[in-house]
Amino acid sequence: MARLIASAIASLDGYTVDAAGSFDWAAPAEDLHRFVNDLERPIGTYLYGRRMYETMRFWGTQAATDDPSAVIREYAAVWQAADKVVYSSTLDEPSTPSTRIVRSFDAAEVRALVDAADRDVSVGGSTLAGEAMRAGLVDEIHLFAVPVVVGGGTAFFPVGLRMELELIATDRFPDGAVHLHYRVMS
Template sequence: MGRLIFAAITSVDGYTVDASGSFDWAAPDAEVHAFVNDLERGVGTYLYGRRMYETMRVWQDFPGAEDHPVTADYAAIWRNADKIVYSSTLTEASTPRTSVQPRFDADEVRSLIRSSDRDLSIGGPTLAAAAFAAGLVDEVRLIAVPVSVGGGTPALPAGQRLQLELLDERRFTGGTIALHYAVQH
């Protein structure tokens, strides 16, 4: 049985994008990127909302990725995983190994988790909020970048209490911190 993992790069004040919708401050350096690659190797399926999918699909044909071993590695990891996109507006996917569902169905995701021999990753705080509300998320992995953006989209769902148990943490040279939690159900 797989686990459902919510992973996000966040500012230290808890946002995935700033008030203008930008996340240019979140680009990982090579050390952090290599760490993220190692975390993502166990993921067999990515669950995305439309916006997150549109952001991530660049990895299918990432220009210049092959020139940099860390980005080439991540591109291969991403291409080799299945993707499910939940969208009421998107009717077909532009990348292989990708299906589109018109809405997030907690029971279907629960069944997918139970039948999977690999982990699943849910990307994007809006979609993840639905998974948290349904009690589906097993682990939270936050990569906290040393910048405070003052507002934007929160990484964790507003209005939901989450009890988390710290499993691991790691500090990086540039001040970024990786936090790994189990969700207490």
Template sequence: MGKIVFSALASVDGYTVDANGNFDWAAPDPEVHAFVNDEERRVGTYLYGRRMYETMRVWQTMPEGPDAPPEITDYADIWRSADKIVYSSTLTDAATPRTRILNRFDPDAVRELAAASDRDVSVGGPTLAVEAFRAGLVEQVQLFLTPVAVGGGTPALPRNLFVPLQLLEERRFTGGTVFLRYRVG
């Protein structure tokens, strides 16, 4: 049975994008990226809203070859080999293989998916995560806190929702990024 996991790169003040919609400040260095890749190998299915899917689908065509950084090539392979479910009322066709478009988020179907899977299910993006947290689906939270405060934007974790977390793991990286893994509950 797979776990339902929410993972995010965020500023130390808790935002995934800044007030202008930028997230270039969150780009992981090679050490962090390699660690992210090892975490993502556990994922069999990514759940996305439309905007996060449109951001992530670049991994389908990410350049490969001897000049590409190995952590980039590795992540592209991981992403391509996983299934994707995109919840959107505006998209009708998937732009990538192994992708299904559904018009609404169904918590019961997500529970069934995780229960039937031997790999984890990843909730991608803070907007979809709000729905997953409200439905009580998220079992684990993984935060990669980047050493920058952006002062506002899209919060990584839901506002106006109490989410008790139990720290399971922490790790500090050379560049100042901190990884935190929590169990929900």
């Protein structure tokens, strides 16, 4: 059975972007990027909000495919192979293959999509992931905490959310980043 997985790279104080909207501080080192590639390989479908999709569609470009770094090219191939569902009331057409636009988030539809999937589904972007968490749809969380405190911005977890989590694994990287893998307890 497929799982709905929420994942993010976040500052140590839990923000995915800082108060200025930047996430330059979150660029993963090559070893962390390779680890992410391995985690993402089983993903069959990505669920994105518009802003996350606009950020991630870089991975569908020739620049990503032709990058001299093997780890970048590998992630581009992983991303391109997956289906994408973008929740947006403003986008008319997707700009990447294997992508469809859905006007609004519907928890029952997402649950049905995950239940019918033969590969895991990933929900990305703090706002959309937060909706999925609030609806009780998320099965697992992969949080990559990078060694920086940004003091504000967009939090990965929505304010007021309470979830019980079981730690499955931790991984530590030379640059000080830590991967935390949790199962959401029902």
